[in-house]
Amino acid sequence: MFPIEYFAGLILIGICAGFASGLLGVGGGFLIVPLQYFLLKYIGVQPDLAMLISLGTSLAIIIPTSLSGAYRHTRTMDNIVKPGIRLGIFGIIGGSIGGFVASGLPSRILEIIFGCLLLFIVIKNIIDINKERNEAKIPFNLLSTAIIGLIVGFSSGLLGVGGGVFLIAILTSLLGFSLIEAIGTSSVFICLTAIGGFLSYVVSGWSVSTFPYSIGYVSIINFALIACFSVPLASIGARYAHKIPQKKLKIIFSVLVLYIALKMLGILP
Numbered sequence: 001m002f003p004i005e006y007f008a009g010l011i012l013i014g015i016c017a018g019f020a021s022g023l024l025g026v027g028g029g030f031l032i033v034p035l036q037y038f039l040l041k042y043i044g045v046q047p048d049l050a051m052l053i054s055l056g057t058s059l060a061i062i063i064p065t066s067l068s069g070a071y072r073h074t075r076t077m078d079n080i081v082k083p084g085i086r087l088g089i090f091g092i093i094g095g096s097i098g099g100f101v102a103s104g105l106p107s108r109i110l111e112i113i114f115g116c117l118l119l120f121i122v123i124k125n126i127i128d129i130n131k132e133r134n135e136a137k138i139p140f141n142l143l144s145t146a147i148i149g150l151i152v153g154f155s156s157g158l159l160g161v162g163g164g165v166f167l168i169a170i171l172t173s174l175l176g177f178s179l180i181e182a183i184g185t186s187s188v189f190i191c192l193t194a195i196g197g198f199l200s201y202v203v204s205g206w207s208v209s210t211f212p213y214s215i216g217y218v219s220i221i222n223f224a225l226i227a228c229f230s231v232p233l234a235s236i237g238a239r240y241a242h243k244i245p246q247k248k249l250k251i252i253f254s255v256l257v258l259y260i261a262l263k264m265l266g267i268l269p
Contacts, residue, residue, distance in 0.1 A: 001212060002043060002221070009039045010225040017061070018230030021164075022069035022237025023244075024183060024253050028230060029156075029194075030118065030165050032058040034260055036222060049211065051110055055102060055159065056201030056217030057226075059095075062194040065230040066164075066187050072238035073184035080181065083140065084188025087149040091163060091193025094153025099200025102158045103217070111264045114159050118261035121169050125254040136176030144175075149193075156190070157197030164190050165257065179246045187238070 013035045017028030033054045040050035074081055102110060138144050148170055156163035164186040171182035198218065205217030213220045241249065262268040 006039060006043050007225060009035070009042075010222055011229055013039070014061075014226035014229030015233055017226065018065055018068075018233030019237040020256065021062075021065050021230065022072060022187075022234035022239070023241045024164070024168075024237075024249065024256075028065055028234070029058045029062055029159070030257060030260055032061055032226065032230075033114070033159065034264055036226075045211065047108075048106060052103060052201070052205060052217045053211055053214065053219050053222070055110075056099075056198065056205060057219045057222045059099070059156070059194045059198040059201060060218045060223050061227050061230060062190055063198065064227055065234045066190040066194065068231045069234040069238040070184075070187040070191055072235045073187050073241070076242055077181065077184045080184035080188055083145075084185045085192065086145050087152070087167070087185070088189045088192030090146050090149025091153030091156065091189055092196035094150040094155075095157035095163075095193045095196030095198075096153075096200045098154040098157025098159075099197040100157075100204055101154075103201070103204040110159065111266075115261045115263075115265035117155070117159070118165065118257050118264070121165050122254050122258045122261065124169050124173060125250050125257075137174045140175050149189075152189075153193045153196060156193045157200055163193050179249060180241065183241055183249075 013032060017031040017035075020031055021028035036054040036057060037050050040053060041047060045053070070084070148167070152163040152167045152170070155166055164183075167186045167189055168179070168182045171177040171185060172179055177185065202216035202218055205214075208217075211219055244252075259268070
């Protein structure tokens with residue numbers, strides 16, 4: 001039913017997204033969503049359905065992938081678990097709402113939103129490229145935790161990403177976290193927030209999706225193949241994150257995000 005290159009593409013997505021997830025604390029959704037989307041369109045899936053499958057399946061993959069990376073980070077940083085869980089509790093709520101909203105939007109709108117948000121992150125990283133740590137501009141209390149968790153969680157469910165790309169930018173620019181602390185905290189956060197979005201895509205697509213071997217908008221084949229490779233690679237990526245200087249991490253992160261942003265906006269073919 002599926003061409004051999006489709007399975008090869010899924011394996012490559014798992015390898016790249018898994019390593020990026022552990023290395024950058026982003027869940028890998030910023031790679032999993034667009035690459036799945038392009039691959040599904042390649043085999044003839046309609047764009048709107050391809051986007052929803054990419055979003056829902058991405059969130060399912062992010063759960064075990066980010067858990068693998070989070071475990072590795074917590075072995076060297078024991079101060080990331082508590083803030084990650086506090087943010088993640090509100091992230092689950094936001095993720096559930098975002099997932100239901102996404103099911104009613106055209107795929108092109110989601111592509112543009114995704115691309116613009118990623119461009120913002122690239123610009124912010126370039127501005128702060130030489131900063132090891134910014135001063136905290138707001139206190140890390142219950143109110144800020146709730147607001148940040150809900151907003152990032154909503155974007156997670158809406159865009160099928162763990163929300164790490166947004167959370168890291170917030171933690172480093174507003175709350176005074178170092179990049180490596182933000183990466184570790186983000187990896188804990190996205191384990192939780194992806195659950196809310198994942199469940200919403202299962203429910204909203206339960207009687208709608210016509211893609212073979214899927215539960216709602218979650219493809220079992222895509223999940224199994226990508227997760228099989230992304231989970232072990234996330235642990236390897238997390239190990240390297242503690243060995244690479246922060247400036248180099250920011251450069252790697254920015255280049256990857258810029259490419260995907262331009263691709264989603266249609267600027268690159």
